[in-house]
Structures are given as structure tokens and as C-alpha cells.
């Protein structure tokens with residue numbers, strides 16, 4: 001696996017990969033590092049569908065708020081490299097913040113509307129940072145397919161719209177949420193949790209399971225489903241709910257019922273760690 005840190009090197013390396021694969025397809029997996037099996041499932045999907053795989057590791061400062069965890073975000077570069085190497089990744093792009101944001105850079109990508117919903121509502125400016133850095137990475141690496149996790153469902157909605165609005169010539173693919181055996185959605189931030197917090201955090205997936213269970217019993221009204229999820233979440237009073245919503249997966253606007261399909265999404269703070277989780281509710285089949 002080749003590791004590059006500058007944009008010039010990354011461009012040349014991608015060109016070499018394309019030439020080496022006789023203009024085959026390039027799959028791209030953007031990450032912030034501290035890799036786990038969730039990230040690796042994206043790498044696996046990229047390897048299965050593309051001729052060459054490029055991964056980026058960049059803890060993007062512009063997507064963190066002033067009181068968020070940018071400084072303490074886990075950085076495990078050596079381990080990450082070993083994992084990516086063992087999964088047959090061709091190229092790792094690991095730029096510095098100065099490389100991605102040259103002095104005086106003042107150009108941002110803002111996907112209006114959708115960026116202010118769900119996490120965007122609680123984390124103002126978060127998705128502006130995400131869409132800006134992902135646009136830059138797409139621009140530099142020019143992949144044919146880019147792989148993202150359903151875990152960050154709101155991010156997927158924002159980036160899908162960005163790809164459409166800005167005519168990026170690539171396909172955006174979404175991989176399912178990887179969970180621990182007990183249901184906790186894998187996240188780089190799970191390593192912040194104490195054993196007790198780790199136990200409490202299970203309430204997020206349990207709340208979503210309750211929603212799935214009710215939908216399977218033909219409960220379709222969003223308020224009833226949200227109330228049921230909130231009742232489960234209330235079982236862990238130490239867990240502070242940020243949002244618990246049922247929305248349209250594309251616009252992230254709240255829906256009244258789930259008959260046409262929906263996204264049930266939850267965010268909550270456990271100790272000092274903000275966690276997110278979601279489940280996709282398929283459209284109901286009517287006879």
C-alpha cells in the first residue's frame with residue numbers, strides 16, 4: 001500500500017493506479033481513521049466492486065464545533081495502516097490540515113436545507129465542513145465510486161444531494177451499519193465509553209428495535225413510534241437524548257407516517273460521548 005500526504009502525490013498516484021489497471025475503476029473510502037470493522041466493511045465493498053481502492057484518513061477540523069472533540073479524537077495511524085494494508089488497499093491519502101486548507105482558503109460547499117436537519121441542527125456548521133472536505137477529496141482523487149456508511153444517514157443525505165447538485169461524476173454507495181454482537185453500532189467514539197457507559201449506550205439500538213417491532217405490527221404513525229422509542233430511551237435516565245425522529249431519508253424532513261418508507265434516527269449523549277444510530281424502515285407493501 002502506498003501512503004501519500006500531499007495533493008500532488010495523491011493525484012499522481014491515482015493516475016498511476018488508473019494506468020496500471022488499464023483505466024479500471026477506482027473505489028474511494030473517506031474516513032477519519034481510528035478504523036474498526038464498520039470502516040473495513042466499506043473497504044471490502046470497494047475492493048469487491050472496483051479495480052483499485054483508495055482510502056483517506058483525515059480528521060477534518062472544519063466539521064467539529066468549537067466545543068467538540070477535535071483535539072481528543074482518537075488517532076491510531078500505525079494500526080490503521082496495518083489494517084488497510086492487510087485488506088489490500090492500494091493507496092492511502094493522509095493529508096495534513098494545511099494541505100487540505102491552504103492558508104487563506106475561504107471556499108466552502110454548503111448543501112442548504114438538508115444540512116440543517118438531524119445532526120446539522122445540533123451541530124451547526126458540521127455538514128458544511130463535511131461537504132467541503134468530501135468535495136475536495138472527490139476533486140483530488142476523482143474516484144468512480146465512493147463508499148459511505150448508513151451509520152451516518154444524515155451525512156449520506158447531504159452528500160447525495162451534493163453529488164447531484166454539483167454534477168460529480170461518480171456513484172455514491174451506502175453500506176449497512178456494522179454492529180457489535182449486542183447491537184451497539186460500531187463507532188470510533190465508542191472507545192471513549194467507560195464499561196458502564198458502554199452498557200447504557202445499548203439503549204439506542206434497543207429503542208430502534210422497538211420501532212422496528214412496532215412497524216412489523218403495522219404501527220405506522222410517526223408520533224406513536226417516536227413515543228415508543230423515547231419510552232425505551234427513558235429507561236436509561238443518564239442517557240441524554242439529542243434527537244429521536246422519523247424522517248424522509250432524502251430530505252431529512254419529519255414524516256407523519258412510515259407507509260412510504262422512512263428513516264428512524266436517534267442521537268444521544270452517554271457520559272460526554274455523543275452517539276448516533278438509525279434504522280431504515282422499508283415502504284409498506286399494500287395488497
Ligand code: AMP
Pocket residue numbers: 030031032033037038039041042147148149150151152175176177178179185186187188
Ligand atoms: P468516520 O471515520 O467516522 O468519518 O467514518 C468513515 C465512514 O465509515 C463513514 O462513511 C461512516 O458512515 C462509515 N462508518 C462508521 N461507522 C460505521 C459502522 N458502524 N458501520 C458502517 N459504516 C460505518
